[in-house]
Amino acid sequence: xxxxxxxxxxxxxxxxxxxxxxxxxxxxxxxxxxxxxxxxxxxxxxxxxxxxxxxxxxxxxxxxxxxxxxxxxxxxxxxxxxxxxxxxxxxxxxxxxxxxxxxxxxxxx
Numbered sequence: 001x002x003x004x005x006x007x008x009x010x011x012x013x014x015x016x017x018x019x020x021x022x023x024x025x026x027x028x029x030x031x032x033x034x035x036x037x038x039x040x041x042x043x044x045x046x047x048x049x050x051x052x053x054x055x056x057x058x059x060x061x062x063x064x065x066x067x068x069x070x071x072x073x074x075x076x077x078x079x080x081x082x083x084x085x086x087x088x089x090x091x092x093x094x095x096x097x098x099x100x101x102x103x104x105x106x107x108x109x
Contacts, residue, residue: 003029003037004097006090012074013097014038015082017056019047024059026100038081039101053077060086063100064093 004013014037016030021042030040043055057071064071066088076082086093 001037002094002098003039004094006094008090010070010085010087011090011093011097013060013084013086015041015056015076015084017052017080017082018042019045019052019080024055026059026063029101039097050077053082056082056084060084064088064096066093 003015004011016032016038018027018041022044024043025041027040027042029037031037041056041059043052043059045051045055053073057068057073061068061071064086066086070087072085072087074083074085
């Protein structure tokens with residue numbers, strides 16, 4: 001099952017974020033212990049003062065080809081597990097995210 005849901009406004013993505021991950025990148029899709037799927041994201045920024053959240057929104061905006069203003073963190077602002085909304089054409093966003101997430105080899109850290 002995909003870790004994102006479609007709506008009329010765009011898509012909502014479940015993320016697992018690794019701050020101070022050495023690079024800004026989408027690391028693929030992972031299934032958590034509870035069976036929930038998430039998109040694994042790592043950012044160089046630290047998880048203080050919203051730095052990592054800013055880096056996550058910038059990374060997703062760039063990867064999905066949308067302005068940063070269209071990417072909003074819905075929940076999990078202080079957590080590694082986040083729910084993020086991206087406004088735009090849901091079909092195009094879903095296909096673009098699938099390509100970005102699935103080009104990476106699915107390895108466990």
